[in-house]
Each structure stands twice: as structure tokens, then as C-alpha cells.
Amino acid sequence: MRWNIRPPFARVAMRRSALRYADHHWDVVPGAWLDGGRFSCERPGCPTSSCHPAVEGWERQASADPSRVEQWWSQRAHAVLLATGRAFDVLEVPNTLGGRVLAAARLHAGVLGPGRFQVRGxxxxxxxxxxxxxxxxxxxxxxxxxxxxxxxxxxxxxxxPAPPTRLPEGAVRWVIAPEEVAWSLPDSYAVQRMIVDSLFTRLGSMPHLPRQLSTARRAA
Structure with missing residues (x-):
């Protein structure tokens, strides 16, 4: 099903997800909405066609206030963006590396059990x-x-971008949903240690690989 066939349902799905994140004190930002193969927003003369915040000064406006979130998603099926550096940071890696890290995290959790050494998130x-x-x-x-x-x-x-935001290539999805880990977050250095171990285990030394297309964006 194409994203723009049933926009009311898309908008409701985006709003529900944004409210769920906000309910757990994750600051959300309304993103541009997918219009065919590019993203559109109401910022006059905006040259950005990829996923991006739909509001000026998004860092100041990012919010977990339910009424504000309701207002943002009342008219448009905005992409759901999560502001980082607040409730959480994000470590972004290629899926091949991510799979190895996740397998190591599951083994780690199985050996040590839940608690302060938990690395799954x-x-x-x-x-x-x-x-x-x-x-x-x-x-x-x-x-x-x-x-x-x-x-x-x-x-x-x-x-x-947060699930269920849709990009031209498909939807962002949860590999491990927040509910599966009770919305808990692992220690950053513990996860980074597993990333390092996975890189060394596979390649024997630190790699210098061409960067895959990152989700990293900044407001214009």
C-alpha cells in the first residue's frame, strides 16, 4: 500500500506513536511528511527533500507535552523524530554489525541476568x-x-527517525521495541564495548570502512 493512499490512517498511526514516546518522556519533533518520493514541509523555500524536522528551531520546540504532540499531528502525517542527547543517545551502526552486537547482548544478558549490567535496550x-x-x-x-x-x-x-516513520525505501521498525525491555536504557560504554569487540572479532583490527548512508541530519 502506498503511503499517500489513506493519509488519515497514517496520521493516526504517527500520532499514537508520538504520544507513546512522549508518555515516556522522550522528546519528539514533527518531521516533514512523505509526499511521493520526497519529504515536504510548510517551511517556505525549504530545499531539503530527505527526512528532516518540519518546524523552525526544532531543538527548542522538541517536546514530550501531550497537548503539543496532539496539535502537531492533528492535520498532517508528520514523520516522528526523536531528539537525542536528552532522554537517550543513539549509537548508529550498519545492520551487519548491529546483528553481531545484538547477539552478544543477548548472550551477555543470558549469562549475567537482569540488573545493572544489562546491556539490552x-x-x-x-x-x-x-x-x-x-x-x-x-x-x-x-x-x-x-x-x-x-x-x-x-x-x-x-x-x-522513529518507528513507524516511513522513508521512500520503507518504514523504520523496531528490532527490539521499548516495551520488550520495559523502556530501560543500557549503559552507553557497555554497548560501545560490544561494538568494539564485534569489530575486532570479525576484522582483527579497527576497520576504516566507507560510511553507509547515515540517519544523521541537522536542521538547516
Whole structure:
């Protein structure tokens, strides 16, 4: 089904998801809506055709206030964007690496059990092959990852598209939904350690790979 065939249903789905995130104190931002193969917004002369915030000064306007969220999604099927560097940061990696990290996290949880060493948390995936690990905010990238072109940290001043936002290539989806982990977030350095281990295990040294298409965007 094409995204623009039944816009009222798309808008309701986006609004419900945005309200669910806001209910858990995750600041949301209305994104441009998909119009055919590009994104549109009401900002006059906006040159951005890819996914982007639909409001000026999005960093100031990002909010978890239910009434504001209701208003934003009352007319349009806005993409649902989550502001990072607040309730959480995001570690974005290619899906092949993400799969290895997730397998390691599941093994880690199975051995140690739940508690402060828990490393499983929400994980989303884009149709372009990028996985996004939501982690506790504030920690920079480890030195081993700073030169890795395939690892992106989204912190303060950034955002990521959240399910069920639809991109021209398909929908953003949850690999591990927040409900599966009771909306808990793992320690950033614990997840980064697993990323480092996965990189070294597969390649034997730190890779310098061409960056795949990242979700990283900034407001114009």
C-alpha cells in the first residue's frame, strides 16, 4: 500500500506513536511528511527533500507535552523524530554489525541476568540498513570508535527517525521495541564495548570502512 493512499490512517498511526514516546518522556519533533518520493514541509523555500524536522528551531520546540504532540499531528502525517542527547543517545551502526552486537547482548544478558549490567535496550532499524541502539545519554564515543567511519553517535543537537516513520525505501521498525525491555536504557560504554569487540572479532583490527548512508541530519 502506498503511503499517500489513506493519509488519515497514517496520521493516526504517527500520532499514537508520538504520544507513546512522549508518555515516556522522550522528546519528539514533527518531521516533514512523505509526499511521493520526497519529504515536504510548510517551511517556505525549504530545499531539503530527505527526512528532516518540519518546524523552525526544532531543538527548542522538541517536546514530550501531550497537548503539543496532539496539535502537531492533528492535520498532517508528520514523520516522528526523536531528539537525542536528552532522554537517550543513539549509537548508529550498519545492520551487519548491529546483528553481531545484538547477539552478544543477548548472550551477555543470558549469562549475567537482569540488573545493572544489562546491556539490552531498544533497537530500531531503517530500511537503508542502519541499526540504532538507544543508550543512556552523555558518554562520547570510545577512542577506538572515533576513527571508525561506520559508527555514528547521535547526542545533543541531533535526532533520529522513529518507528513507524516511513522513508521512500520503507518504514523504520523496531528490532527490539521499548516495551520488550520495559523502556530501560543500557549503559552507553557497555554497548560501545560490544561494538568494539564485534569489530575486532570479525576484522582483527579497527576497520576504516566507507560510511553507509547515515540517519544523521541537522536542521538547516
Amino acid at each position: 531498544p533497537v530500531a532499524a531503517t530500511p537503508l540498513g542502519r541499526w540504532m541502539f538507544l543508550v543512556r545519554p552523555g558518554d562520547p564515543l570510545r577512542p577506538e570508535l572515533e576513527t571508525s567511519l561506520d559508527v555514528v553517535r547521535h547526542g545533543h543537537g541531533s535526532w533520529v
